[in-house]
Amino acid sequence: MAQVLEFKLPDLGEGLTEAEIVRWLVEVGDVVAVDQLVVEVETAKAMVEVPCPYGGVVTARFGEEGTELPVGAPLLTVAVGAPASSIEGAADDEGSGNVLVGYGTGAPPARRRRVRPPTGAAPVRRPAGPPAGEDRHAAIVPAGTGTGRGGVESGGRSIGARPYAEGPVPVISPLVRRLARENGVDLRELEGSGPDGLILRADVEYALRAAAGQSRPPVPAPAPVPTAAPSPAHGLRVPLRGVRGAVADKLSRSRREIPDATCWVDADATELMRARAAMNAAGGPKISLLALLARICTAALARFPELNSTVDMDAREVVQLDQVHLGFAAQTERGLVVPVVRDAHARDAEGLSAEFARLTEAARTGRLTPAELTGGTFTLNNYGVFGVDGSTPIINHPEAAMLGVGRIIPKPWVHEGELAVRQVVQLSLTFDHRVCDGGTAGGFLRYVADCVEHPAVLLRTL
Incomplete structure (x- = not known):
């Protein structure tokens, strides 16, 4: 058998x-x-x-x-x-x-x-799903499931019983629990129609309809509609779920909780571009510009550790972190994701290049694991790939700062006392004002700009 x-x-x-x-x-x-x-x-x-x-x-x-x-x-x-x-x-x-x-x-x-x-x-x-408008979760209820606990029964559901006098009430999802809470429905009064009495969304909605039928006030006559009233606007509704929904939740939380500020500076990146070209001309694995910028970030965070931290408001403490797990913004067909390079402070330019390439390919194909998308302590955002010069990004909660890098383009620049055409980039730092003041943020950004303009500065920390 x-x-x-x-x-x-x-x-x-x-x-x-x-x-x-x-x-x-x-x-x-x-x-x-x-x-x-x-x-x-x-x-x-x-x-x-x-x-x-x-x-x-x-x-x-x-x-x-x-x-x-x-x-x-x-x-x-x-x-x-x-x-x-x-x-x-x-x-x-x-x-x-x-x-x-x-x-x-x-x-x-x-x-x-x-x-x-x-x-x-x-x-x-x-089993056959519920009527139109019912929650689709009800469609997973095995046929023949009954209430078996008393109470007034209708359509496989009962209300008025108290099957859960003590302990948690089994509910199919937090969304159903929130629906009940927002509408004043006591879940202990419901008899779930799901397996083992599991309360489904359809059960909550049935209770709401039953309550509305008992206390429905007379329906007033509709007010006359002015003939010149504009028709309501209609548009496409796109569900906020999956990656896009998670990003929306995280950005909203960041805006609510973090008092952020932004400072920026223009830098001459000519020497950095020449240094990268020399590295790649010497043979071996190619070094990406993002890897060089990441190496500059880790060196700057070693000098200004306040920006590699998080805020614990419950304990009213700023927690400075020992390791740099560097996130970088990556745009994919599924939306914006921020893969994380673990222990970026312990990697050289070649190691950073290889890890950026691996994570970028995983992001492009949708194969990033949850572990590769969480745990970042600082984010590098190269929005210059979109052809823009500057931005004031939203901090990736619960981190404390984000470095933004604009496009690198030829611009007139005073170099060694003379006007010349140089490769110029705008750098911006958005930071949590709770972890440091403007002096610390400005010092970090100035050090980054110095390393971009004079890559030999990095030799001190290699």
Whole structure:
């Protein structure tokens, strides 16, 4: 006899509560091996390929591509322990235990084989979804789930009971909990229609409709509409979710919490460009301009450690950090991301160039892991690639500063007492005014400009 096991969307770490299905890698009827990658999902931080901890035959999938599911919602079901004649060499039926891996275990995928579900395995089918307007999460409720706890029941839901006198109330997602809180719904009064009494969004919305029906005031006659009134504007609504939603949340928080200020200076980058050309002409791996700027940043942060810090408002302390984990802004098709170069202060120009290239390629293909997108202590923003000279960027919360670099272009410049055409760049520093004053910020930016104009200054710290 085969046993049908349900694989749920695992906790992918970093406090993520939901993910969007991007692409299914298996279909119903396929034979899967333990730890085979079965679905590609997009979280608020990265694209993740999820491995299945069971080996057997896929009997059901939950969610179409583009569907957003909360952590803990069913992804698929697998019939394991079937006779060998039914699945012809299916993988071992024991789970790997790597349910929370999130990025795969490196096991080679089994050759896909379409078979019929084995006899005796009751496929878990996706039940009919709720009426239009109901939450899609209700579509994952197994058929036949009842309330079983008393209370007035209607449409598979009941209100007026108190099934959770003590302890936390099981709710399918934080969004549902917030919906209840904002509308004054006591979750302890609800009977969840999900598995094991899980409260779904549809349950909260049903309670709101029931309350509105009991105390609905008379509907006043509509006021006459002036004939000359302009028609309301309509436009395209783009959901703020995935990477774009995470960026929106982080930037909004930065603006709310950080009192930032910006200072800037023009610098003659002619000698820096010549030094880079000489390095690359000598053979060996090519050195990127971003790597040289990063090396200048780490040297400046060693002199001005206040800018490599974070603010703990609960303790009312500024925490100066020992290591420099350097973030850099990268624009991708999925939006703005900030990969992080770990221990940038311990890398030379070649090592920085190689790491920037690796992370940039991972960002372009959407393969950055959450660990590669978090933990930065200072950010380098080369917005000159967009053809602009200056900017006042928003600090990458919870960091304390960001160095901006504009485009490097020929400009008239007084060099050694004479007017000449030089390669000029505008540098800007946006900083958290809680960690330092303008003198410290100005000193940092001036040191960076000195290194750009006279790269030999860096020899002191190499």
